[in-house]
Amino acid sequence: MSSVDTTGDSRTTQGDSIPLQASVPALKICPHNVNISCASCRLNELCLPIALNKSEIHQLDEIVERNRPYKKGDHLYRQSDEFKSVYAVRSGSFKSYVLSDNGQGRVTGFFLPGEIIGMDGIASKQYANSTAALEHSSICEIPFSQLERLSHELPNLQHHFFAIMGNEIAKDQQIHTLLSSYTAEERTASFLLGLSSRYSRVSLSPTRFLLPMTRSDIGEYLGLTVETVSRIFTGLQKKGLIEVNNREIELLDINALRAIVSTS
Amino acid sequence: MSSVDTTGDSRTTQGDSIPLQASVPALKICPHNVNISCASCRLNELCLPIALNKSEIHQLDEIVERNRPYKKGDHLYRQSDEFKSVYAVRSGSFKSYVLSDNGQGRVTGFFLPGEIIGMDGIASKQYANSTAALEHSSICEIPFSQLERLSHELPNLQHHFFAIMGNEIAKDQQIHTLLSSYTAEERTASFLLGLSSRYSRVSLSPTRFLLPMTRSDIGEYLGLTVETVSRIFTGLQKKGLIEVNNREIELLDINALRAIVSTS
DNA sequence: CCGGACTATTGATATAGATTAAGTTAAGAT
DNA sequence: ATCTTAACTTAATCTATATCAATAGTCCGG
Structure with missing residues (x-):
């Protein structure tokens, strides 16, 4: 499989050279196509495979599950589900939210292509929020136990995953400042x-x-x-x-x- | 070195059986004493050594640097300092804060004994905030490159550090909800x-x-x-x-x- | 193409918490 | 000890944003 563009029908929303990302078809950068490998994914420079060499990427590929696309509103997981995997957004977008006692939701995060979802569940072994697709989207699921095993074998991957989590922490703290002042x-x-x-x-x-x-x-x-x-x-x-x-x-x-x- | 109580002069603040934690001397649970090993530290059930066996704890011990105590107001590091280590609070307490452009600080976190400081610097290789002691306090410094190396050797430690970071992420998201609603x-x-x-x-x-x-x-x-x-x-x-x-x-x-x- | 339900906008009013101000208490410094 | 400065409390007023309300626009299923 080479890194061929599988979208075909991306549509330019207006008379502008750079297309807006759009629902269903569009988004050249990361097609909904399920049969793409990490090695050929256009997000591999920002997603998990970053800093891995060819053979390491191949090993990562082995543990990644490429699910069918998610429709708008479909859930990746729900609050207090057992934590099993983290997810990399391949195309589309997602939101995480928690429901307060009075039934009102509060959105805790938005996720765009190349970003990792679900790390809030690692410690407690259950997800702390629900996560749903905001539009037609596709996902790479990475079973966490396998990611841990592979991280143990590939120091580069361990290093990078520490960095991804550290980045999430730094980002969350910026939002803390934003909201508090x-x-x-x-x-x-x-x-x-x-x-x-x-x-x-x-x-x-x-x-x-x-x-x-x-x-x-x-x-x-x-x-x-x-x-x-x-x-x-x-x-x-x-x-x-x-x-x-x-x-x-x-x-x-x-x-x-x-x-x-x-x-x- | 056995786990002898080295404080000696812990003072009970009032006529109550449970002592309030207090500045300078007190805090039986985790004395300011610099010469204590992870194996004998009373925090080892909550801090990094959790889930490690005797020999693994010994290896962790080797990379931990036990600095002199910090006085109130002393800084562990400052915003945009090069990221080098994470820190475990042994006794006392710390606050992290960022300075906004107008000079006003905003506190981003408080840290009590057994808690880990500095993970916001992992991704960008520099600390995103400054961290200072709120009272006379002591710290275990863990150089991150060594922690990574050791995590690679000890799957238990890798697993646990992922959990610590995941916990930080979950906690930060709770604060997001708190502040937003x-x-x-x-x-x-x-x-x-x-x-x-x-x-x-x-x-x-x-x-x-x-x-x-x-x-x-x-x-x-x-x-x-x-x-x-x-x-x-x-x-x-x-x-x-x-x-x-x-x-x-x-x-x-x-x-x-x-x-x-x-x-x- | 139509009807119902979300989604967004705009305006009028209410309010939680900020701001301003002043005084009191506590903690270090000399 | 006493002076000085920082920390805390309380009250009066103001304001940014919430709430309430009404309308218009957009999207989706039949």
Whole structure:
């Protein structure tokens, strides 16, 4: 299997050279195709195989399970399910959330291609949140016991997985700071900039993208209400910093957005 | 060296059988003494050596550096210092914080005996925050490259360190939920309950303890102002749920505190 | 193509917690 | 000991964001 592009039908959403990532077909970078190996996956520079050599990647390949694609709303796992695997997003996007006692959900994270899901379950042996697809998406499942075994054999993999977890910890602590001291506008600007850099990591436009999540999801994630998120979006638009059209977003002035964030 | 109690002068702060942990001398459970091995440390059931056998603990011992005690305010490391080690708290307590552009600090974490500090630096190879002692404290420094090497040799240690990091991730996500949806009173109650269970983990009273941090530290950590923290404390006291006397705190009605938290 | 249900926007009002201000207590330093 | 500074408390006011409410737009199944 060589790294042939299997999408075929990616669609350019508007008269722009860089395609917006889109539901069902699109997303050239990481097709929903189930029969792709780590060696040929276009995400292998950012995902688990990073820093592994050919033969090591092959060994990793052996333990990765490539499930059928997930439809919007399908769950990877649910809160307190037994922890078995971590998951790498191949295409599409996911959200993690917990349900509070009064039934309200709070979103704890969003996951884009190349990112790892499920590490919150490692310690307690059960997942601390539920995770669902935000759109048609595909996943590589990596059974954790096998990942541990292989990490023991491949120091590079052990090193890299420590780094992935360390990165998650550092990222979570940034969000802690964000939530404990930023205003609604600062949080929203920071969120958009974060998405921007994550999309650019997977070679998508850092300035024009589709939000895979609802305003409500964003609000839950940022500790704001839907209405506030909506108001901030229109506010930023009036200031000419962004252009929003439902889920479609364009960052018109990244530096001004950065300036908002670094105010705090 | 056997596990003899080297403190000698631990002082019982009041006419109560369980001593409050206190600055300088006290804290029987984990003396400031520098010459104690992992094998004889009373924290070895909760700290890194957990799940290791005698000979494995001995190997861990070899790489652990037991620095001189830290005085209140001494720094373990500062933001953007090169990442070299993780640290296990032997006695006392520490806080991590980041400075925002306007000079204001935001506390990102508190660390009690048996807890591991510094994992935020693993991915980027530099620490994402500064960490300082809140009181006279002692530390075991574990050079990370050696920990990685040893983890490669000892699957138990690798497994356990994955678990420690996973635990940190799960904990950070709980705080995310706390900050994004809890009221000031809920946050404060949850914070006190958290301290309570962490103290009981190291065999200190879960209902009476000294707060090693200032109100301001607590406020920064919980995304509240000093004044609000102070008001909530007096409010909880008036309701008879706690008793506060400066840094000394007693939880009078744990269940009522739990009820406050689970309201959200 | 239509109907119902999510999803988003916008405005009016309420409120939790910030801010400002002032005073009190505690802890180090000389 | 006493002075000085930091830590804490309490009260009055203000404000950012939540809440409530109403409308419009969008998406999906039949």
